[in-house]
Amino acid sequence: MTTAAPTPAAQTDAPTAGTWSAPGRVNLIGEHTDYNDGFVFPFAIEYRTSVRLTTRDDARIRVASTFDPDAVEVALADLAALFPARRDEIVEWARYPLGAAWALLQASGADPASVPGVDLDFSSDVPVGAGLSSSAAIEGATAAALNDVWGLGLDRVALAQVGRRAENEAVGAPTGIMDQMASMLGRADAGTFLDCRSLEAQVVELGFAPAGLALLVMDTKVTHAHSTGGYGERRAACERGAAIMGVPALRDLTPADLPRAAELMDDVTFRRVRHVVTEDQRVLDAVATLRAEGPRAIGHLLDASHVSMRDDFEISVPELDLAVDTARAAGAVGARMTGGGFGGAAIALVDLGLVPAVTDAVEKAFADAGYTAPHIFTVTPSEGARRDG
Structure with a gap:
């Protein structure tokens, strides 16, 4: 993505067209810490959502995708009335890009009448429902494209904040900012170590390839939806726990505070x-x-993280536990579920030479248990949002 903001298409005679993309992400470690102002360590992956943008002269925005036969079109001036109050009038997938457009206009202060209308056509190879943040990829691609074409000049952190607001308010999913930051700030062969309070990000080399390791994703095919109750209940418990301890967020506690927390809280809140x-x-x-x-x-x-999510946060499912346990038994260096939980994917750090054996072992274990066959593949730490053409 270019650093200089191009001239808004409204000032040109011909429609502007281009293609932008943003990646999904894998979270190496740090689950449900982001909305508690804590620390996370994700990396962007090579699987991406792409958007083809073409400007139009009628101040409307149309979104279409390869995964839904029906396009959605609204006036740019109507976005402020739709979100968040009337979001349910919009089919859920379209709330992500339309919500990103709305949040971008809100963040920049741009008058909807001052920017050109757009057609946005999406395609994606980010597995949906696998906990690899297909949602942040569509938000990131939208925000990057519109920021360029509308000439708004927002930086990547601001665009990540746009994506989070879209997800929180336009979609209704109470997520933190990790996914959007990973999608915007990704670097090849590195992870993004993020302080979710200050939004300070450090690029940390992962060193998987030099160490002869691969990161294996084991998509259980158990679908989840963050906008449903389980995620919100966990977030509410975290807020309740912080209030009991008298701190702004759980980030302000350390393991040394846990004995006092155990005395003050009910068992479920304490374990969260x-x-x-x-x-x-x-x-x-x-x-x-x-x-x-x-x-x-x-x-x-990685192993300890999974146990904590399974037993204390209670967001794993039997398929995730089976994938993790089987991968470890087959020789993985470490393994854990990744993403928001209640389904999705697990990851395993595996010697390159053991990838086929670990894959076979997990597939056999799922078959023996009568579960749907998992989708198992490796991922490579990759670049964040960008203009492709």
């Missing part, structure tokens, strides 16, 4: 809090360990 507090510490430990010892030394942290 314990997951977030210990997961924040695992992120810090993972980054320090990677820098000092390399990726082979982080396996125990």
Whole structure:
């Protein structure tokens, strides 16, 4: 994506056209810490959502995709009335790009009458429902494209904030900002170590390839939806726990605070809090360990993260547990579920030479259990949102 903002298409005679894309992401470690102002360590992947943008002269926005036969079209001036109050009038997938357009206009202060209308045609190879943030990819591609064509000049952090607002308010999913930051800031062969309070991001080399390792994604095919109750209930428990402890967010607690928390909270709230507090510490430990010892030394942290999500945060499902346990038994360095939970994917850090054996073992375990066959594939840390043509 170019750094200089191009001239808005409204000032030209011919329609402007171009293609932008943004990636999905895998979260290496740091789950449900983002909306608690904590630490996360995701990386962008090679699977991307692309959008073909063409300007139009009638101040309307139309969104279409290869995964829905029906396009959705509204006036740019109507976006402010639609979101968030009337979002349910829009089919859910279209709330992501239309919500990003709305949030972008809100963030920039641009008058909808001052920017050209657009046609946005989406295609994607990011697996939907696998916990790889197909939603942040569509938000990122939309925001990057419109920011360029409308000449708004927002930086990548601001565009990530646009994506989060779209997801929170236009879609109604109470997520944090990790996914959008990973999609906007991704770098090849590196992870994004993010402080979700300050939004300070550090690029950290992962070193998988030099260490002879691959990151395997095991998509269980169990679908989930963040806008449904389980995710919101977990977030509410975290807010309740922070209030009980008298801190702005769980980020402000350390493992040393947990004994006092146990005395003050009911068991469920305490276990939710314990997951977030210990997961924040695992992120810090993972980054320090990677820098000092390399990726082979982080396996125990991945394993501990999964146990915490399974037992304390209670967001795993039997298919995820089976994938993780089988991958470990077949020789993975470490494994954990990734994403918001209640389905989706697990990841395993695996020796390159063991990828076929681990894949076969997980597929056999699923077949033996009578589960739907998983989709298992490797991912490569990749570049963030960009203009492609």
